[in-house]
Amino acid sequence: LQDNQQNSKRLQYHISSINQLTENHVQLWIEPIDKKLLYQAGQYLKIRYPNDEFFPFSMANAPTTDHRIELHIRSLANDANTLQFIENVKTTGQITITGPFGQSYFQKNNPLPIILLAAGTGFAPAKAIVEEIIRENAGRKVHLYWGVRELKDFYFASLPEIWKKDYRQFFYTAVISRPNIPSLSHVKTGQIIDLVTSDYLDLSGHQIFIFGPEQMVAMALKQFILHGLTRDQFRSDML
Numbered sequence: 001l002q003d004n005q006q007n008s009k010r011l012q013y014h015i016s017s018i019n020q021l022t023e024n025h026v027q028l029w030i031e032p033i034d035k036k037l038l039y040q041a042g043q044y045l046k047i048r049y050p051n052d053e054f055f056p057f058s059m060a061n062a063p064t065t066d067h068r069i070e071l072h073i074r075s076l077a078n079d080a081n082t083l084q085f086i087e088n089v090k091t092t093g094q095i096t097i098t099g100p101f102g103q104s105y106f107q108k109n110n111p112l113p114i115i116l117l118a119a120g121t122g123f124a125p126a127k128a129i130v131e132e133i134i135r136e137n138a139g140r141k142v143h144l145y146w147g148v149r150e151l152k153d154f155y156f157a158s159l160p161e162i163w164k165k166d167y168r169q170f171f172y173t174a175v176i177s178r179p180n181i182p183s184l185s186h187v188k189t190g191q192i193i194d195l196v197t198s199d200y201l202d203l204s205g206h207q208i209f210i211f212g213p214e215q216m217v218a219m220a221l222k223q224f225i226l227h228g229l230t231r232d233q234f235r236s237d238m239l
């Protein structure tokens, strides 16, 4: 993961809202106090935690003229740093960020159909890209695969259904890797990489964005090249 943290300025943002989406997912909306972060859909920023370390988080909305930024934060009971960060913003109402970072952002001039793979909160940058495509309404095909462990981890389950209605070229596959329920018609089980290669035997002529852990990204690249994807159409900041 390459970035230029030394060169990027620290910016102060005000918290405009905090919403608990599920037991383990928090949505934050932040707005600039002074200087604004300019970014492209698919990029990420870094947040300063109370222990002074910076952690990466993707912008979850396409850039807007009011410069507000949406963030999706997974907070697990055993992740003391993140829990402390959330408690801290509730009392101070402010955060310090740096950015933008990342090269795997949406490019308007590429006409190829897009496949988005999002693992967990990888949904955040995928959402920003889908919003950008819908806003442009250029007829570009986009297929989102959102993979989570359990059903309750789909922290914005209704949003892809809305996108399907808003944009005829949007396709969606919801995937759970650890099913604890018999079967659901609208959710597949397994790994998102396998589902992509069984739906698209030939990946040539596609562009793929993948947002998830490094190991998954490395495995995806191997598989997708075997299915005809060209390396320059594989977009991830993890390799």
Ligand SMILES: Cc1cc2nc3c(=O)[nH]c(=O)nc-3n(C[C@H](O)[C@H](O)[C@H](O)COP(=O)(O)OP(=O)(O)OC[C@H]3O[C@@H](n4cnc5c(N)ncnc54)[C@H](O)[C@@H]3O)c2cc1C
Binding pocket: 001, 044, 055, 056, 057, 058, 059, 071, 072, 073, 074, 075, 119, 120, 121, 122, 123, 124, 125, 211, 212, 213, 214, 237
């Ligand atoms: C580029 C990048 C962006 C991240 N964005 C977020 C975010 O928006 N929300 C969040 O809660 N955590 C995000 N994380 C993970 C968060 O920063 C980690 O919790 C933290 O770095 C601890 O590291 P880890 O080894 O546990 O996480 P990792 O194993 O590196 O990743 C943990 C989880 O982070 C998520 N993730 C990975 N890449 C992305 C991505 N590009 N965008 C969104 N999620 C991603 C996936 O769900 C993954 O399962 C991001 C990580 C990276 C590298």
